[in-house]
Amino acid sequence: MSVPPSPKIDRRAVVTAAAVAAAGMPSMSGAxxxxxxxxxxxxxxxxxxxxxxxxxxxxxxxxxxxxxxxxxxxxxxxxxxxxxxxxxxxxxxxxxxxxxxxxxxxxxxxxxxxxxGRSDALHPMQAAFIEHDAFQCGYCTPGQICSAVAVLAEVAAGVPSHATGDLTAPMMLDNGELRERMSGNICRCGAYSNIADAVADVAGRP
Ligand code: FES
Ligand code: FES
Structure with missing residues (x-):
């Protein structure tokens, strides 16, 4: 009895299909x-x-x-x-x-x-990172700054984090909140204290 040839599997098509399915994207045959x-x-x-x-x-x-x-x-x-x-x-x-x-x-x-921001008109968060010496090698810094900007927007919008205790109280960016919200941004140089100071400064916190 002859064995039918196995279907040829295109790895690229499989990877793309998996990514599309995972992302819930529309089919690539769309617009x-x-x-x-x-x-x-x-x-x-x-x-x-x-x-x-x-x-x-x-x-x-x-x-x-x-x-x-x-x-x-x-x-x-x-x-x-x-x-x-x-x-x-x-x-x-x-x-x-x-x-x-x-x-x-x-x-x-x-x-x-x-x-x-621009080099001649920095975003307040960029300026605060410089002011507080919130980096060493600087590799993590762009991500830290973008995250910090978003953190302030999250707090302003009342979006809770895992560190938020009372969901009915006005949201405060205390140290626990700040560090929890920034915990997805790793700094190999360990500049965390100065990063926290810079973010707190822009948040208007002493
Ligand atoms: S490069 Fe994206 S999370 Fe590390
Ligand atoms: S400043 Fe070097 S990794 Fe953060």
């Missing part, structure tokens, strides 16, 4: 489908600038920013969602860009550390 096989056309706004790009559907947002748009302020630390070095703001909410596919961000507004 985003691009001409070349496996690529996706994405329109997004990065630091206030509208961009339309063709990405391989497996490209992470982090690699899209760094390798395609050459915005290298956002850093790749672990590439696995452990360190926070790749933190950026998507529609004002912080995410780890290494865990997100670029193709998921059709129409989104992305802000990286380059978009928070």
């Amino acid at each position: 985003q489908a691009a001409g070349s096989k496996g690529s996706v056309a994405v329109s997004l706004t990065v630091n206030g600038e509208h961009r339309r790009l063709d990405f391989d559907s497996r490209v992470t947002l982090l690699d899209a920013l760094r390798e395609h748009l050459h915005l290298t302020g956002t850093k790749k630390g672990c590439d696995h969602g452990h360190c926070g070095a790749c933190t950026v703001l998507v529609n004002g909410i912080r995410i780890n860009a290494c865990l997100s596919l670029a193709a998921m961000h059709e129409g989104d507004e992305i802000t990286t550390v380059e978009g928070l």
Whole structure:
């Protein structure tokens, strides 16, 4: 009896399908489908600038920013969602860009550390990091700053954290809250005290 040939499995198609399923994305045969096989056309706004790009559907947002748009302020630390070095703001909410596919961000507004301020007009959080000497090697700093900006927005919006005790009381960014909310951003140099001081300063806390 002859054995039928096993079906040829395309690893790239399998990986892409798995990523799409995990992300709950629409099928690539939808409006985003691009001409070349496996690529996706994405329109997004990065630091206030509208961009339309063709990405391989497996490209992470982090690699899209760094390798395609050459915005290298956002850093790749672990590439696995452990360190926070790749933190950026998507529609004002912080995410780890290494865990997100670029193709998921059709129409989104992305802000990286380059978009928070300019060298002649720093964002208050950037200025506070300098003022409080809140870095040593600086590798984690862009992610720390983006995270810290988002933390203040979360507190202002009343979004609780694991450290929030009384959910009915006005939200305060005390030291426990601050450190819990910043705990996804690792600093190999251990500049945590000064980082906390910088964030507290911008939050208006003594
Ligand atoms: S590089 Fe994304 S969390 Fe470490
Ligand atoms: S300043 Fe070096 S890793 Fe944070």
